[in-house]
Amino acid sequence: MSNHPSTALILLAAGQGTRMSGTRMGGDAPKAYQTIAGRPLLVWALETMAQHPAIGPVVVVHDPDHQAWLQPILQTHRNVIATSGGATRAHSVHQGLKALAPHAPDVVLVHDVARAFMPAVVIEDLLRAVRPGQGAVPSLPVVDTLRHVEGEVIAGDIDRNHCRIIQTPQAFLFDELLAAHDQAADLSAFTDDASVARAAGLRVLAVPGHAHGFKLTYAADRERAEQMLAMASPVPKVGSGFDVHRFGPGDHLWLCGVRLPHSHGLVGHSDADVGLHALTDAILGTIGAGDIGQHFPPTDPKWKGAASDQFVAHACDLLRQAGGRLMNIDLTIIGQRPKIFPHRQAMQARIAQITALPASAINIKATTTEGLGFTGRSEGLAAQCVVQALLPV
Numbered sequence: 001m002s003n004h005p006s007t008a009l010i011l012l013a014a015g016q017g018t019r020m021s022g023t024r025m026g027g028d029a030p031k032a033y034q035t036i037a038g039r040p041l042l043v044w045a046l047e048t049m050a051q052h053p054a055i056g057p058v059v060v061v062h063d064p065d066h067q068a069w070l071q072p073i074l075q076t077h078r079n080v081i082a083t084s085g086g087a088t089r090a091h092s093v094h095q096g097l098k099a100l101a102p103h104a105p106d107v108v109l110v111h112d113v114a115r116a117f118m119p120a121v122v123i124e125d126l127l128r129a130v131r132p133g134q135g136a137v138p139s140l141p142v143v144d145t146l147r148h149v150e151g152e153v154i155a156g157d158i159d160r161n162h163c164r165i166i167q168t169p170q171a172f173l174f175d176e177l178l179a180a181h182d183q184a185a186d187l188s189a190f191t192d193d194a195s196v197a198r199a200a201g202l203r204v205l206a207v208p209g210h211a212h213g214f215k216l217t218y219a220a221d222r223e224r225a226e227q228m229l230a231m232a233s234p235v236p237k238v239g240s241g242f243d244v245h246r247f248g249p250g251d252h253l254w255l256c257g258v259r260l261p262h263s264h265g266l267v268g269h270s271d272a273d274v275g276l277h278a279l280t281d282a283i284l285g286t287i288g289a290g291d292i293g294q295h296f297p298p299t300d301p302k303w304k305g306a307a308s309d310q311f312v313a314h315a316c317d318l319l320r321q322a323g324g325r326l327m328n329i330d331l332t333i334i335g336q337r338p339k340i341f342p343h344r345q346a347m348q349a350r351i352a353q354i355t356a357l358p359a360s361a362i363n364i365k366a367t368t369t370e371g372l373g374f375t376g377r378s379e380g381l382a383a384q385c386v387v388q389a390l391l392p393v
């Protein structure tokens with residue numbers, strides 16, 4: 001496909017994953033919500049695949065009984081479309097395809113959450129191979145010897161040169177895969193999308209897959225995934241931010257997303273929250289994405305009086321798209337008044353909500369300037385912020 005086709009992603013997260021739970025794994029979360037290195041498998045899958053620039057709409061096919069695990073993830077991944085799965089994998093894919101129909105993508109990728117660590121680079125080979133009448137799947141050669149067995153007895157040889165291990169994501173023209181599912185007589189007979197497509201007469205090409213795309217199935221696979229992540233060792237990046245707003249008439253001000261009653265307000269095009277502005281700039285700094293003014297120009301009437309939490313949320317989205325992960329925030333408010341200490345916990349909780357960081361990773365400090373300078377004369381408030389993020393090499 002040329003001319004930049006639009007590409008959608010369906011993530012299958014409805015499975016129970018009973019083979020993966022058990023004593024070694026602990027807990028009773030369904031597979032998609034089991035944590036690897038502290039993050040649910042679904043989050044890993046979302047952030048590895050959905051970060052690829054080709055990916056547009058993302059549908060997560062889930063089990064409605066898993067709401068308690070799914071909802072917190074949707075809070076921080078707001079663009080995801082969630083839809084309920086069906087009785088089998090193919091039924092679930094059918095549901096996902098129907099949920100995508102209003103978006104009418106050119107190409108659709110169907111991916112198992114259990115293959116959360118498949119590198120997004122495979123998408124390029126898949127997209128190159130997809131064309132009318134032809135889908136593509138990632139595959140690996142078989143290195144072990146294969147034998148046909150009857151009971152426990154070896155009954156025949158299989159030529160491994162004609163065999164491939166098939167992975168996901170599996171890629172097809174959207175209209176063709178939807179039609180293949182619509183017309184299938186019995187969807188429960190199929191174990192993957194390529195088989196549904198082939199039954200509808202489509203050709204499916206096997207393109208190179210990746211060893212990191214292995215399917216997390218058994219308890220030991222968690223260790224393998226965590227070792228792999230540890231070896232991938234992301235790089236720490238630091239960002240800093242600084243902001244000032246002057247006091248003006250008013251009876252309250254916004255600071256770190258919290259409304260504080262005060263003898264003055266802060267003057268600015270947006271809500272003039274110096275804390276969240278310094279934080280936004282610091283997060284942008286970790287990915288070299290310029291400053292808040294470039295992303296939200298003060299000349300744009302759209303941002304007049306705007307609540308600054310959306311600036312922080314946008315910076316967090318950009319960091320996430322870069323494959324990064326925020327680690328901690330250290331924010332200092334500089335001014336004689338208002339007193340910050342009584343509001344520290346509320347500010348910490350609000351920033352935790354906006355950034356999806358635990359409160360323990362967010363430090364709010366305050367200092368006066370001993371009566372010196374513009375903050376000392378209570379002409380305005382300043383804030384500075386340092387954050388650290390982990391980014392892929």
Ligand code: MG
Nearest residue numbers: 243244274277
């Ligand atoms: Mg500002």
